[in-house]
């Protein structure tokens with residue numbers, strides 16, 4: 001059967017579809033459990049969660065599904081350790097007029113901008129998820145060894161064949177090969193993201209030629225045609241983000257979901273405006289006013305923290321001008337607002353498309 005692949009065998013799932021993790025808020029227990037219960041692999045992006053929140057969310061996922069699921073964290077490339085007072089000043093000055101528009105002061109500097117990665121990794125080991133997926137690098141060797149001894153499968157994200165080779169050499173079990181069409185951040189870690197922009201169609205065969213572990217294709221897949229194409233290119237599964245983000249089970253804000261369902265693919269853009277790291281989103285006032293002035297954008301995580309607070313304040317006032325509307329290039333292919341229905345369609349239509357070419 002088309003759905004029996006090395007990835008489904010490794011991950012213990014029935015259908016080779018992974019619901020992409022969403023860091024920073026849009027992940028939900030309902031979305032994860034809906035996809036896992038439908039035979040795929042639901043994933044929860046825990047990048048912004050403190051350890052005790054991670055443990056509580058994992059407990060709720062386990063109540064909602066007995067099937068395999070993934071939790072996802074962002075690795076460190078060292079950049080986030082070096083936020084200087086100048087970065088903080090820069091972010092505050094850049095965003096002050098926007099805060100003023102909302103009638104508020106720039107947020108005071110927090111004690112720390114993001115949760116401690118070491119503590120998050122300890123919580124991940126305590127949770128013992130069936131799958132630990134990650135982006136922006138490779139976990140320390142001791143963490144990969146601990147995952148192996150605890151039976152946690154590891155899934156690392158590559159944006160180039162070189163990154164996939166490095167992940168396999170580190171002992172990772174499975175690769176997510178993420179093309180530049182994908183919504184959200186470009187998780188490159190060997191070279192700057194701007195120098196690692198390869199499309200999914202080109203990336204998948206390059207990666208499967210270079211590694212022996214299962215490869216999951218990500219970026220630009222929103223329907224069964226994309227799943228069939230990725231499998232034909234040699235992928236063993238597909239990770240879908242934007243099309244699941246638009247579903248009612250996700251925790252994306254209502255304005256974000258509305259924008260996704262109203263959109264056209266040619267309108268996505270790559271921007272550092274929201275976090276200081278390159279990411280794909282729908283254009284809005286923030287992406288256009290920050291374009292061209294990227295030197296003024298503070299690095300991650302300083303920019304992410306000040307923009308995140310600005311976005312929350314804007315949403316409370318009912319507009320999405322200052323909010324990141326992450327989306328992949330296939331956003332205009334979105335047809336479902338139910339993750340269960342999307343899964344059903346992928347399972348029904350993918351074999352039909354694959355069969356169409358069997359007779360050639």
Ligand SMILES: Cc1cc2nc3c(=O)[nH]c(=O)nc-3n(C[C@H](O)[C@H](O)[C@H](O)COP(=O)(O)O)c2cc1C
Nearest residue numbers: 020021022023135182183184219220241242326328
């Ligand atoms: C809002 C949003 C947040 C995301 N956050 C993460 C994340 O925290 N970790 C990660 O590995 N991938 C993250 N991604 C990438 C997705 O999991 C997935 O790989 C990608 O969306 C696939 O491309 P597509 O959007 O074209 O389907 C995010 C994507 C979006 C749209």
